[in-house]
Amino acid sequence: MTISMYQASTPRFANLLRNLSALIEKADAHCAAKKIDPAAITAFRLYPDMYPFTRQVQIACDTAKAAVARLAGVEVPKHEDVEQTFAELKSRIAKTLDFIESIRPERIDGSEEKEIVLAMRSGERRFKGLQYLMGQAYPNFYFHVTTAYNILRHNGVEIGKADFIGKP
Amino acid sequence: MTISMYQASTPRFANLLRNLSALIEKADAHCAAKKIDPAAITAFRLYPDMYPFTRQVQIACDTAKAAVARLAGVEVPKHEDVEQTFAELKSRIAKTLDFIESIRPERIDGSEEKEIVLAMRSGERRFKGLQYLMGQAYPNFYFHVTTAYNILRHNGVEIGKADFIGKP
Numbered sequence: 001m002t003i004s005m006y007q008a009s010t011p012r013f014a015n016l017l018r019n020l021s022a023l024i025e026k027a028d029a030h031c032a033a034k035k036i037d038p039a040a041i042t043a044f045r046l047y048p049d050m051y052p053f054t055r056q057v058q059i060a061c062d063t064a065k066a067a068v069a070r071l072a073g074v075e076v077p078k079h080e081d082v083e084q085t086f087a088e089l090k091s092r093i094a095k096t097l098d099f100i101e102s103i104r105p106e107r108i109d110g111s112e113e114k115e116i117v118l119a120m121r122s123g124e125r126r127f128k129g130l131q132y133l134m135g136q137a138y139p140n141f142y143f144h145v146t147t148a149y150n151i152l153r154h155n156g157v158e159i160g161k162a163d164f165i166g167k168p
Numbered sequence: 169m170t171i172s173m174y175q176a177s178t179p180r181f182a183n184l185l186r187n188l189s190a191l192i193e194k195a196d197a198h199c200a201a202k203k204i205d206p207a208a209i210t211a212f213r214l215y216p217d218m219y220p221f222t223r224q225v226q227i228a229c230d231t232a233k234a235a236v237a238r239l240a241g242v243e244v245p246k247h248e249d250v251e252q253t254f255a256e257l258k259s260r261i262a263k264t265l266d267f268i269e270s271i272r273p274e275r276i277d278g279s280e281e282k283e284i285v286l287a288m289r290s291g292e293r294r295f296k297g298l299q300y301l302m303g304q305a306y307p308n309f310y311f312h313v314t315t316a317y318n319i320l321r322h323n324g325v326e327i328g329k330a331d332f333i334g335k336p
Contacts (some may be wrong), residue, residue: 008302
């Protein structure tokens, strides 16, 4: 009895992406209730050279999308980074969910040792599938979802860790 | 070819905990170089009702420690939450690493379906081992490591995502 690469990828990304979408809904409702310009949050950065909220959500989506595509050996779909509003960010997440959930488990299972090549700023890096998923994609994905959460929390949106974790 | 519960737990927690320790070293050096009182960072919260940096590190440690212990079916060791300084937080991480790396892989492997019972504020919750690890322990762990990172970054410590991810 062991874990399959599918179990460790798509459902995990999908779960957190749905939670992120629900967090965005709460942020949207918060802005409406308090008469706050949503751009005060969507453009907010925790430090001047960090990415704003919009980009945190986009990268979280891209990390999930790319991990599933690379493990399955299909082309990573290109989603343009044009989102500005909460509604647009929710659509970006929905589009990402549509893609990752369209890839059948059989395409991903068995990719533990598959060679994954990433073009990074520091040059080309090679991973085995499992090392890529757990050592690169996971921390990167959770990093951006959590930073998006922290931006909302820092700006007073009433959310808690239970919203982040959702239904395990 | 599949993933073992050991591969998915101890080495993953250990990797990020070592990265967190290195981040704390950088924060310590930053405070020394800029003549900043380290307490300005260790006690810092991203929002008044969020946990301070010290507690973020403690909970990250506790999540890793408890996950490994529960999956292995051994008692969760109790570590008192007394850390105040960067050096003490690094010791807490080292103590956590000592514990999780003392549990042999055979104790953890095969725990995918093991019943895990958590006493939560909302009452008792039952999980299967895999669901607990990937749906509860992972997001909780990454949440606190990332929030610790964000507190440092928000306070101007010069670190980047490569420090967070480390060597996959």
